[in-house]
Amino acid sequence: MISLAGRDILHAWGKFIFTGIGLGLLIGVTLTMAGVYRGMVDDGKVLLDNSNADLWVVQKDTLGPYAESSSIPDDLWRSILTLPGVAETANATYLTMQVGKGDKDVRAMVVGITPGAPGTPGWPPQLIAGRQITRGHYEAVVDITTDFQLGDVLKIRRNHYTVVGLTRRMVSSSGDPIVFIPIKDAQEAQFLKDNDAILMQRRRTEANSTFNRPGVPGLLDAVIASHTSNRFVNTVLVRIHPEFAPDEVAELIRRWKRLTVYDRAQMEEILVGKLIATSAKQIGMFLVILAIVCGAIVAFIIYTLTMDKIREIAVLKLIGTSNRTIVSMILQQSLVLGVIGFVVGKITATFAAPMFPKYVLLVLVDSIAGFFSILAICVLSSIVAIRMALKIDPAEAIGG
Amino acid sequence: MADKGILIKSLSKRYGGGETAVLALKDVNMRVSPGEVVGLIGPSGSGKSTLLKCLGAVIDPTTGSMVLGEEVIFDNEWKVRDLRALRRDKIGFVFQAPYLIPFLDVTDNVALLPMLAGVSNSEARKRALTLLTALDVQHRAKAMPAQLSGGEQQRVAIARGLVNHPPVILADEPTAPLDSVRAMTVIRILNDMAKRFDTAVIVVTHDEKIIPTFKRIYHIRDGVTYEEAGEGRPLH
Numbered sequence: 217m218i219s220l221a222g223r224d225i226l227h228a229w230g231k232f233i234f235t236g237i238g239l240g241l242l243i244g245v246t247l248t249m250a251g252v253y254r255g256m257v258d259d260g261k262v263l264l265d266n267s268n269a270d271l272w273v274v275q276k277d278t279l280g281p282y283a284e285s286s287s288i289p290d291d292l293w294r295s296i297l298t299l300p301g302v303a304e305t306a307n308a309t310y311l312t313m314q315v316g317k318g319d320k321d322v323r324a325m326v327v328g329i330t331p332g333a334p335g336t337p338g339w340p341p342q343l344i345a346g347r348q349i350t351r352g353h354y355e356a357v358v359d360i361t362t363d364f365q366l367g368d369v370l371k372i373r374r375n376h377y378t379v380v381g382l383t384r385r386m387v388s389s390s391g392d393p394i395v396f397i398p399i400k401d402a403q404e405a406q407f408l409k410d411n412d413a414i415l416m417q418r419r420r421t422e423a424n425s426t427f428n429r430p431g432v433p434g435l436l437d438a439v440i441a442s443h444t445s446n447r448f449v450n451t452v453l454v455r456i457h458p459e460f461a462p463d464e465v466a467e468l469i470r471r472w473k474r475l476t477v478y479d480r481a482q483m484e485e486i487l488v489g490k491l492i493a494t495s496a497k498q499i500g501m502f503l504v505i506l507a508i509v510c511g512a513i514v515a516f517i518i519y520t521l522t523m524d525k526i527r528e529i530a531v532l533k534l535i536g537t538s539n540r541t542i543v544s545m546i547l548q549q550s551l552v553l554g555v556i557g558f559v560v561g562k563i564t565a566t567f568a569a570p571m572f573p574k575y576v577l578l579v580l581v582d583s584i585a586g587f588f589s590i591l592a593i594c595v596l597s598s599i600v601a602i603r604m605a606l607k608i609d610p611a612e613a614i615g616g
Numbered sequence: 617m618a619d620k621g622i623l624i625k626s627l628s629k630r631y632g633g634g635e636t637a638v639l640a641l642k643d644v645n646m647r648v649s650p651g652e653v654v655g656l657i658g659p660s661g662s663g664k665s666t667l668l669k670c671l672g673a674v675i676d677p678t679t680g681s682m683v684l685g686e687e688v689i690f691d692n693e694w695k696v697r698d699l700r701a702l703r704r705d706k707i708g709f710v711f712q713a714p715y716l717i718p719f720l721d722v723t724d725n726v727a728l729l730p731m732l733a734g735v736s737n738s739e740a741r742k743r744a745l746t747l748l749t750a751l752d753v754q755h756r757a758k759a760m761p762a763q764l765s766g767g768e769q770q771r772v773a774i775a776r777g778l779v780n781h782p783p784v785i786l787a788d789e790p791t792a793p794l795d796s797v798r799a800m801t802v803i804r805i806l807n808d809m810a811k812r813f814d815t816a817v818i819v820v821t822h823d824e825k826i827i828p829t830f831k832r833i834y835h836i837r838d839g840v841t842y843e844e845a846g847e848g849r850p851l852h
Contacts, residue, residue, distance in 0.1 A: 217731050218724055220717075227719035227760075531715045534674065535776070536704020536732050610703075611674040613715060614665060614788055 220532075220541065221548035228521075235517050236553055239510060240560020243590060246506040247565035248572070250582045253492075253499045255575035260389040260487035264480060267308075269337045269453035270462050272478045273469055280476075281310050281450035282389055282483075283491045288475065290403065290449045293330075299468050301460030306330045307449040308338040309402040312388060315362070315395055316371030322362050324395045325388035326372060328402020328449070337453035340396055346381035352398050357381035359393035372397065373405045389487050391574035403446040417443055507593060510557070515597035518550045522601040526608055533610035546602050547595060554594035558587050620685045621649040621816035622671070622784045627680030627690075628839075629666050640666040642839040644680070648816040650783065653807050655827060656820045658836035664820050665788075667836065671818065672707055672786050673699040685783040704733055708777030708785035708815070710806075712792045714769035716761035716776075722748065723757045726775045733780060740779075747775040750812070751805060767798040771805065778809055785810070787819040796825045803829050 225232050263282065272281065273288065273296060280286020293305040309328035314321040329338045334348055340357050346366045349355045356377040358364045368379045377397055386394040397405075409417070418440055422428050427439045454477075456465045466477040478486065522529070529542055562583060569576035627644040630637055640663045648654050658664050669675040671682065673689070673696075682690040684706055689696050696702045703709075716725045726744035731737060748754045751771040756764055764772065770790060777785050787806065791799035803819075803826050810817045821827065835842045 218720070218728070218737065220719075223724070224719040527715060528717050531711075531717070533700075534672070534703060534709055535729055536700050538700060538732075541732070609674075611669050613709070613711060614669055614672065614674065 217541075219548070220545040221552070224521075224525075224545070225549060225552055231521075232549075232553060232556065235513075236556025237560050239513055239517075239553065239557030241564055242506060242510055242513065243557050243561025243586070244564030244568065245561075246503060246510070247561055247578065247582065247586055248568055248576060249499050249502050249506065250586065251565065251569055251576040251578045252572070252574065253496055254577035254579050254582065256389070256391070256492045256495060257488050258577045259387050259391050259575055260492065261484065262385055262387060263389050264483055264487065266341055266386055266394075267338060267453055268335065268341060268455070269306075270456045270480065271454035271466050271469070272483055273452040273454060273473070274450070274476050274478070276474055276476050278476060279486050279490065281308070283486050286450050287448045288450075288452065290399075290447050292473070292475075293452045296452055296454060296469060296473065299465065299472065301456050301465040301468070302454055303457045304337060304455040306332065306337040306453045307399055307451075308453050309399060309406060309450045310388075311402065311406050312390075312392060313372070313405075317362075317364065317368070323392050324358075324362055325392045326395045326397060326402060326405065328399035328405075329396050330399050337455055340381070340383045340386055340394075342383065343381045344384050346379070348381055349396065349398055350380075353401055354378065355380045355398065357383060357396040359386040359395070360384050361387070361393040362395065370395070372401070373408045375401060375405070377401070387575065389491055399449065403449065407446045409444075414444060507589065510590065511593045511597045514550060514553055514557075514594050515600055517553060518546060518598045518601045519604070521549065522546055522605050527613065529605050529608045530610050530612040533608065534613045539606055542605050543602050546598050546605055550594040550598035550601075551591060554590045558590050561586075620783055620814070621647070621652065622685075622818070623647050623681075623683040624671070625681045627667070627670060627682065628678045629663075629670055629675070630678045640839050641670065641677070644836070644839070644841045646818075646834055646841060646843075648784070648818055650814040650816055651811045652832070653803075653810050653817040653819060653830065655830035655833040656818055656836060656841075657822070657827065657833055662836045663839040664836055666839075667841075668786055668788055668818075668820055671784070672709065673702050701733075704729060705780055706782050706784065708780070708782040710770075710773050710777045710785060710787040710790045712789040714761070714766075714773035716769055716772055718761055720761075721757070722753065722759050722761070722764070722772050725761065725772060726779050729776060729780050743779055744775065747779055748772070750809070751775050766793055767801065770794065770798075770802055774802070774805055774809065778813060778815065781813055781815075783814075783816060785815055785817045787817060789821055789823070790819065791821065791823045791826055799823060799825055800829070 274280035274286035275288050278284045278286045290307050293307055296302055297305045307330050311326045313326055315324045349357055354377050356370060356379050358379050360382050364370060364379045366379055369376050421439055428436045456462060462479040466479055469475060469477045532542060565578055569578055624644055624646040627641055629641040630639050632638055644667060656664060670677045677690055679692050723741055723744050726747060727740035730740035730743055745754060745757060748757055751774060753768050753771045756768055761769060791802050806817050833844045835844055
């Protein structure tokens with residue numbers, strides 16, 4: 217038996233190809249939207265991977281350091297290091313801000329890292345050019361997507377930093393590139409006030425008789441010094457010995473230090489489940505709308521194609537063609553339209569993804585799910601046309 | 617029983633019920649022998665199309681009987697379970713317009729019927745080509761319907777009606793869109809094919825030009841048929 221659907225498609229190939237391309241662009245947008253979501257999840261995981269930590273110690277009852285602000289003393293790492301199972305600790309600060317580059321600026325996550333060696337928690341795990349930070353101040357390692365080059369000078373608050381190293385795929389959970397600077401500089405940058413504010417603060421302190429006692433020389437200077445320095449960090453990153461379980465060590469820190477501690481799974485849950493949950497819902501809504509639009513387009517096209525063939529279908533029925541053959545013809549055409557659309561959409565998404573400012577991750581499983589969803593949508597969308605075709609009376613071919 | 621061909625006795629068709637019921641066919645009696653071509657003539661609304669639809673197993677007659685070949689297909693109810701197969705295997709249709717499937721070439725338009733009946737593609741195409749040769753359109757076998765003239769399309773439609781060797785062909789105003797020369801050609805072809813394949817042919821027509829060519833004519837008026845002997849003018 218010849219394929220009626222195939223012959224009809226070959227006969228009206230232009231209509232199918234151009235409709236398929238239109239549908240494909242829409243499918244491309246859908247696949248890209250799914251890729252945007254996957255990219256956000258991957259950004260979160262990459263951030264955790266690059267932290268090189270097993271535990272995140274943060275301020276009690278906060279979701280810090282990525283989802284909420286967290287502030288803990290910067291000398292806490294020493295006491296944590298003494299606990300059983302802890303192999304390594306390092307302070308870290310995270311601050312998303314605009315980083316100046318000449319007369320322009322770029323949005324970035326500025327990460328303060330403690331002095332150490334490659335492999336220290338919080339340090340960029342690998343560089344693609346240059347070297348790691350070796351000085352205590354005014355050096356930076358940046359992600360390549362910031363467009364900084366080695367030797368460039370960037371401005372954070374009032375201070376200038378020289379780019380000494382470049383990394384790749386070091387981004388925040390929201391996709392902003394990371395700029396690593398020494399932790400002392402990062403601590404200062406987090407709470408640095410402008411000069412007017414510092415002067416006002418000094419005057420207030422001098423006017424306060426509690427701090428400005430003639431009989432206690434040096435007290436006023438000490439108080440003023442404490443106002444202009446920052447002795448807090450956002451988190452202590454902890455690496456544990458391989459023979460210890462993360463939750464076991466985390467429980468020790470919670471009990472003895474009265475702090476909140478997250479392990480990798482919990483931190484991933486915060487980043488993926490909470491931080492990007494709203495964005496995920498937003499994208500989910502878009503995907504649903506796009507799926508409905510795809511369905512509507514396929515339904516309209518297949519309905520129109522079937523309407524154009526009412527007389528032929530009546531003749532086919534009259535000469536003995538089974539309903540199954542006619543249903544199969546409409547379904548096959550709908551599925552072919554879906555396949556053309558998917559191929560065009562996949563190609564479009566593949567070529568468009570790298571052009572997006574944020575990371576778009578096209579995953580094979582999404583493509584497979586998308587393919588079968590498109591086929592399902594095509595089948596559902598052809599129901600109206602099938603119902604109409606089944607209602608066509610073969611007597612219409614005879615007329616009268 | 618009919619000696620093959622088609623025999624219709626006291627066929628009636630009622631549309632609707634109660635006070636609004638319309639009796640489209642009241643007492644239709646017809647007999648068409650194998651190899652014979654008869655005309656069915658009547659004014660608009662006389663019941664021609666209803667009769668054709670009943671004969672074509674497209675609508676259900678209300679009462680009466682129909683015998684096709686040697687098989688009783690209707691006797692106050694359908695005696696055949698699969699009407700679709702009945703139409704495919706036992707009845708050939710030729711319409712006012714050819715209604716060829718626009719996305720199939722000429723050969724496949726004709727070969728489609730045997731393929732639907734389960735005949736292999738090669739055998740169905742061989743049958744189609746034999747008929748197309750008989751109807752002198754074999755040179756357009758690979759053409760698409762849109763590339764054919766009106767007369768060629770109608771010949772292909774006749775080939776499609778004949779390809780499963782049905783005992784009866786129902787032709788619904790097959791010459792309506794054609795000029796007189798082509799119309800006479802179509803009628804001659806129908807006569808030739810009827811004799812060659814032993815097929816009973818009923819031609820519903822308004823066409824004054826072809827009416828004299830029928831040896832027998834059935835008139836239908838208000839749902840009742842009357843037989844009239846034709847002039848039996850020889851075909852050109």
